Amino acid sequence: MKKQVLQKQIAIDETATIGNTTWPDQQLKDKFKEYWGYRCDGDADRSFMLEAPYAQEMIFPERYNNFIRGAKDKDWAGIKIVKIEWVTAQLIQVDFYLKYWDNEKIMRDIFFHDSWISMGNQWHHAFKDLFLLPD
């Protein structure tokens, strides 16, 4: 089993159980770790800087801050990568479970269907939550 420490707080389990869990390159893997580290820390300012330019324009900063900061009090247990898949030549989807301990010390999962785009040789998080970005 492969495990790596994320932002001193959360480990990523990349063991393939369902689909491909191979990262296309190291930069995306590092950005993913960095971004979800900030999200789990509730660090809205830093996670916002990794959002794609369209998201930075469209999202209300105050709502984003409230949305992200709510995460910091959770007892995060780790990330389990389910699948990494190319959608187009510039868009990758990373399916994963974000695990946490609830108040009764039972481990719970939150499933994420996360998107990343490659633009100008950089990976950007493609924020798509319908709560903050209604379609």
Added chain:
Amino acid sequence: MKIFSQLILMSIVGTMLVTAAFAEGGIVAEGDGFVVSQQDIADIQAYFSERGFESNEREYVSGALKLFLFAEEAAADGLAAKPDASLSGKEKVERLYKLHKLYASHLMESYPLSKEAIESYFLAYPEKFVNSESLFDEDRKQVYAQDTEKKEWIRNKILAAKKSRLLETEFQRLKEKYHVKLQ
């Protein structure tokens, strides 16, 4: 039933009192080159009430300031002339509202949205723009580079999400620029 009738009556009287207060003379707010009177507030309240919108005094004053400030700035930018001084009542409100919309459109059209913002939206939502059956059949960069219609659509989509914030930011800027004071 009696209580319901009394509530209706109180609501009518309340509206009449508010309207009466607005209709009295006196300055509500002023800025460089313009004055908002209580008559202006009453006219604006009547204009929007006809269209089914009701609000409170604070919102009417804020709304009036937005109309006046955007009209001033539209004139300052050479987009249109200010309302003629002889205009009053509904005609004046209509002219102010028209200038407000003109200036708001100008703000949206001139907002410097980066090409990266537009391109990133295109890349993030391929399902909205795909021409072929498979998302991998076409060169997405080639598609994007050639299609100005798609870019315009995306620009409008992004700006629609930003509109209320842009207008509010501009309102705050103009309040400072025109040294607005509430009486």
